[in-house]
Amino acid sequence: MGDFKNRPNGVYTLEANWEALYILTKHWKTDLLFYRDDLNFLDNLIDKYIIWISNKEEMEAVRNIDNSILETAKNCTDLLKRVDKHLTHLVNLIVNPFKYDSHSFRAEHQQLEDDITNFVKAFRNNRKEVFEVTKMVMDSNEFIRQFVVV
Numbered sequence: 611m612g613d614f615k616n617r618p619n620g621v622y623t624l625e626a627n628w629e630a631l632y633i634l635t636k637h638w639k640t641d642l643l644f645y646r647d648d649l650n651f652l653d654n655l656i657d658k659y660i661i662w663i664s665n666k667e668e669m670e671a672v673r674n675i676d677n678s679i680l681e682t683a684k685n686c687t688d689l690l691k692r693v694d695k696h697l698t699h700l701v702n703l704i705v706n707p708f709k710y711d712s713h714s715f716r717a718e719h720q721q722l723e724d725d726i727t728n729f730v731k732a733f734r735n736n737r738k739e740v741f742e743v744t745k746m747v748m749d750s751n752e753f754i755r756q757f758v759v760v
Contacts, residue, residue, distance in 0.1 A: 638722075
């Protein structure tokens with residue numbers, strides 16, 4: 611997968627009409643809600659495997675990824691709030707074009723898009739690390755292998 615950007619390349623943000631930007635922003639919100647749920651799942655997965663950890667190295671790895679997931683989840687919550695605020699600005703622009711500065715809105719839109727792209731990269735990295743740590747714990751623990759078919 612490439613970037614998170616769900617729009618054509620070029621000057622789309624500067625030229626797109628309000629309805630198109632509204633649809634794109636609603637997609638961002640839907641995706642962020644999914645990522646939030648997935649982060650909760652990953653955090654729960656870590657919580658379930660933490661009881662099987664038998665050495666200091668594994669415990670440190672799990673703590674690090676858990677902290678990273680919590681930070682990413684907080685970032686997701688912040689982005690969801692910003693997207694909601696952004697949608698409000700967009701509705702105001704659609705209803706009353708003079709209520710909000712369109713240049714400021716488009717700059718806000720671009721910054722939000724860049725921040726979401728960076729969030730998705732961090733999310734993907736977290737997901738990868740959770741699976742690697744989970745595999746490491748499972749591979750190193752004979753007791754778990756008795757109950758889990760890999």
